[in-house]
Amino acid sequence: MDEKLAFLTICGMGAVTYLPRLLPMLFLSGRTLSPWITRWLNFVPTTVLAALLAPGLLCHEGKLTLNPDNFFLFAAIPTFFVAWRFKSFFGTVATGMGLVALGRYFF
Amino acid sequence: MPTKEKRCSDAVERFSAEKKNLRFWNGVRQALPVVLGYIPVGFAYGVLAQKSGLGLFNAVAMSVIVFAGSAQLIGAGLFGAAASPFTLIFTTFVVNLRHLLMSAALAPKLKGWKKWQIAFFGYELTDETFALHTMRMAKRTPPKIETFAVNITAQLSWVISSLFGYLAGGQLADVRPVGLDFALPAMFIALLVPQIIKPVYLMMALLSAGISVTLYLLGFSQSHVITATIVAATIGVGVEQWMKNSPS
Numbered sequence: 001m002d003e004k005l006a007f008l009t010i011c012g013m014g015a016v017t018y019l020p021r022l023l024p025m026l027f028l029s030g031r032t033l034s035p036w037i038t039r040w041l042n043f044v045p046t047t048v049l050a051a052l053l054a055p056g057l058l059c060h061e062g063k064l065t066l067n068p069d070n071f072f073l074f075a076a077i078p079t080f081f082v083a084w085r086f087k088s089f090f091g092t093v094a095t096g097m098g099l100v101a102l103g104r105y106f107f
Numbered sequence: 108m109p110t111k112e113k114r115c116s117d118a119v120e121r122f123s124a125e126k127k128n129l130r131f132w133n134g135v136r137q138a139l140p141v142v143l144g145y146i147p148v149g150f151a152y153g154v155l156a157q158k159s160g161l162g163l164f165n166a167v168a169m170s171v172i173v174f175a176g177s178a179q180l181i182g183a184g185l186f187g188a189a190a191s192p193f194t195l196i197f198t199t200f201v202v203n204l205r206h207l208l209m210s211a212a213l214a215p216k217l218k219g220w221k222k223w224q225i226a227f228f229g230y231e232l233t234d235e236t237f238a239l240h241t242m243r244m245a246k247r248t249p250p251k252i253e254t255f256a257v258n259i260t261a262q263l264s265w266v267i268s269s270l271f272g273y274l275a276g277g278q279l280a281d282v283r284p285v286g287l288d289f290a291l292p293a294m295f296i297a298l299l300v301p302q303i304i305k306p307v308y309l310m311m312a313l314l315s316a317g318i319s320v321t322l323y324l325l326g327f328s329q330s331h332v333i334t335a336t337i338v339a340a341t342i343g344v345g346v347e348q349w350m351k352n353s354p355s
Contacts, residue, residue: 053296
């Protein structure tokens with residue numbers, strides 16, 4: 001693909017990304033939503049984050065990976081604990097990265 | 108010689124300018140965990156974009172125009188595989204459709220915002236900025252300038268790290284030994300845990316994770332997130348209602 005067509009394609013990719021980001025907040029921000037919708041939306045942060053996270057921890061190259069070589073899964077357990085116990089954003093990320101680095105260094 | 112009123116209004120102006128400055132830097136500081144996660148992923152995207160044959164301008168333009176981690180990684184792969192513009196645009200649409208739900212979830216927090224402010228805010232809505240704003244806006248209404256500072260810092264770090272990734276290109280040192288590739292999963296954990304405020308939320312997080320993994324393994328690797336989110340949130344409302352109605 002030549003660079004000009006590639007740029008136009010990227011603009012198209014930008015447009016289809018931007019509209020779903022923009023339209024709901026543009027149309028819903030001024031309205032009072034029904035309690036049912038509000039309750040449904042209250043679940044979204046939890047369910048979307050769990051759905052984003054889980055395949056990264058449990059799968060590797062398209063396969064379920066529950067064996068000891070899966071450092072991500074083992075690092076995740078103490079990382080969850082730190083997030084829950086200490087409520088520190090930075091501490092949680094540092095713990096996770098540190099454990100993965102250590103695991104790779106020693107095994 | 109300035110009058111007393113003039114001196115006074117000057118002082119007020121100085122004070123409010125200082126306050127704005129402070130709020131801005133406060134936002135920059137709050138974005139740092141996201142920046143930490145974006146550096147390795149943006150870098151990885153840059154390397155991949157360089158290998159896929161995209162030019163420097165287009166590779167960085169994608170980070171400015173699209174600004175979406177997973178979609179850009181997939182996009183760079185598709186450019187490398189000489190996919191058609193339609194395939195690229197349609198795949199990006201499907202992969203990023205989940206933002207629809209995040210945008211709706213944040214909408215009630217933006218009451219009274221001007222249209223252009225919402226337009227600017229929505230442009231930089233990603234998984235990570237969404238989670239961060241959900242946390243920031245849960246209990247209070249942070250100043251808008253702080254909110255925009257978070258977004259601008261996040262995207263700037265994304266654009267700069269993709270540029271560096273592109274320039275590093277072939278001579279990339281592996282980021283895996285320092286565990287940088289775990290930055291994003293760790294960040295999702297840090298953002299997910301504070302959301303779980305009731306047992307029913309924990310149940311739905313597990314359900315959503317299960318659905319997401321199942322669909323992913325079945326090959327629906329572009330729609331697994333949005334499907335799991337919708338199904339689990341819907342069941343969650345039902346379970347919550349059922350628990351309320353049943354005497355305990």
